[in-house]
Ligand SMILES: [Zn+2]
């Protein structure tokens with residue numbers, strides 16, 4: 001599970017790296033929000049990228065990183081680009097490997113790998129899981145009894 005303090009550090013580093021105000025992007029900031037239906041949001045009016053604190057707790061570091069890249073690409077491409085070719089090009093360039101999402105959907109819904117632990121907790125991955133992982137909500141640290149079964153959607 002991603003630690004909120006670390007998520008903030010990465011988000012601010014990505015904003016510094018990709019949305020430097022010296023290059024005309026204006027100053028962007030990061031914050032958490034309380035959304036339950038979507039993971040990330042790019043607010044063009046306030047120049048703010050937000051991530052759901054609730055959902056961040058369910059994702060691994062790699063997933064949060066992808067969600068941040070998805071939103072940073074929106075900030076770079078501009079609101080008019082939507083999820084069109086310009087957004088896609090920018091997103092690829094900065095390292096986003098996930099899918100597109102429609103307005104209002106959560107980026108995580110586009111992650112191709114979905115897993116469940118025996119208790120039914122859902123987990124998502126943007127990349128194929130390469131090793132056996134167990135559910136972080138059921139057990140701290142690895143525990144085979146809570147192993148996650150993955151499928152590709
Ligand atoms: Zn999007």
Ligand SMILES: [Zn+2]
Pocket residue numbers: 117118119120121135136137138146
């Ligand atoms: Zn579980």
